[in-house]
Amino acid sequence: MRGNRAGQDTAASIVGAGHPRYHVARRDTLETQSPVFTPARIGTLVLRHRLIRAGCYEGLARDGNVTEELLEHHFQLARGGITMTTLGYCAVSADGRGFAHELWMRD
Numbered sequence: 333m334r335g336n337r338a339g340q341d342t343a344a345s346i347v348g349a350g351h352p353r354y355h356v357a358r359r360d361t362l363e364t365q366s367p368v369f370t371p372a373r374i375g376t377l378v379l380r381h382r383l384i385r386a387g388c389y390e391g392l393a394r395d396g397n398v399t400e401e402l403l404e405h406h407f408q409l410a411r412g413g414i415t416m417t418t419l420g421y422c423a424v425s426a427d428g429r430g431f432a433h434e435l436w437m438r439d
């Protein structure tokens with residue numbers, strides 16, 4: 333079979349799928365054709381694509397404060413290509429915290 337009804341090749345039909353350069357070519361196709369890889373705007377902020385890391389509790393804060401481990405976790409996401417990352421469980425008051433070490437935003 334040369335492709336499916338949407339005109340896209342199935343994995344079994346793609347010539348060269350086993351070639352080391354196949355994954356690069358496939359990624360290029362996705363990045364040029366998918367709306368996920370088009371810029372997005374949030375207010376004045378312009379994101380280069382739409383892959384955003386949702387808030388997930390990392391468990392890397394201590395005593396309500398940011399740690400080097402938490403920073404490194406988010407730096408790794410950025411280095412991996414995420415356009416925006418967000419924090420999970422970040423309380424605006426101490427008594428709003430659900431976990432002992434949960435982030436607490438304060439001066």
Ligand SMILES: Cc1cc2nc3c(=O)[nH]c(=O)nc-3n(C[C@H](O)[C@H](O)[C@H](O)COP(=O)(O)O)c2cc1C
Pocket residue numbers: 386387388389390419420421
């Ligand atoms: C392990 C895990 C931890 C999460 N922690 C948080 C969190 O701390 N804060 C938050 O607002 N959402 C949290 N979420 C929810 C995610 O941000 C997201 O809204 C949810 O996974 C639904 O994503 P989806 O709409 O892409 O399916 C968590 C989700 C998972 C799976």
